[in-house]
Amino acid sequence: MFGEHASYVIFAYLISATVLALVVLITQHSYRRKLVELEVLESNGIRRRSANTNKDRNQ
């Protein structure tokens, strides 16, 4: 399918797919971890100062 240089072509596509998939997975995993951390902090009653200010302003 990829002719006489098949091994070079396949490795180039595989390495590109692997690196890009890793970047996507790491980014998504990091996002989930941060959401959990934020939830834990908020469930312990910890609020950002600006969030408190906005709340006070709305009251």
Place this chain on the structure above:
Amino acid sequence: MDTQVTNTTQASSRLWSFANPSRFLAFADRTIPILSIATLLLFVIGLYMAINAPEDYKQGSSVQIMFVHVPAAWLAMMIYTIMACSAIGSIVWRHPLADVSIRAAAPLGAAFTLLALITGSLWGKPTWGTWWEWDARMTSVLIQLLIYLGLIALSRAFEEPSEGAQPLAIMTLTGFIIVPIVKFSVDWWNTLHQPASVMRFDGPTMDPAYLYPLIVMAIAYTSLFFTLHLMNMRNEILDRRIRAMKMSVARGEV
């Protein structure tokens, strides 16, 4: 006169409110799913076109490496240009989102530059008979990768992100010198690497059988970058929020 000043102030405040981190998070949450689907579709179409592209009469099947190598190399330069624009935003307006943009883009720039080097090497071996040559294009791209790595290290060297914003922006702008060197290295020096065949003043010299899949793959890579950039910026903002909350606990404010 007063009305003019008021209008300008209102327009400027609208612009700043859009760049507010909370509004940015809402914008990112809405945009990321749409961009992700578009990226996936573009990759399916692009890969189908790339795999079905004919063999080149000189390079044979190794020409297919171009569809993953060239978009990565273009992005390596485009991402640095975006970082340099963000650096201006960080230096001139000291806007925190501009700093967030630099920090979020640098690892992505490093990843695409690394891919450009690896896939270029894989293309070079069957085409030129060598994995690597210290010619102007390859060496300048390697320097660009080192600059990206340096900026990533610098962005993590400061405990308080706001303290590192100015040094990071200044170093990013200084490093921008590498972008024209990479771009024009094939014209300024006698290199093994071929000169530009798509981005030329007199139009592309490439056959449509290769040009169209290349363009679709380049759009797919660009769409992937913008998706990842938004995701990384969102992560950086959340990181700062977590840090601010932890600091308020440490200061005994909660």
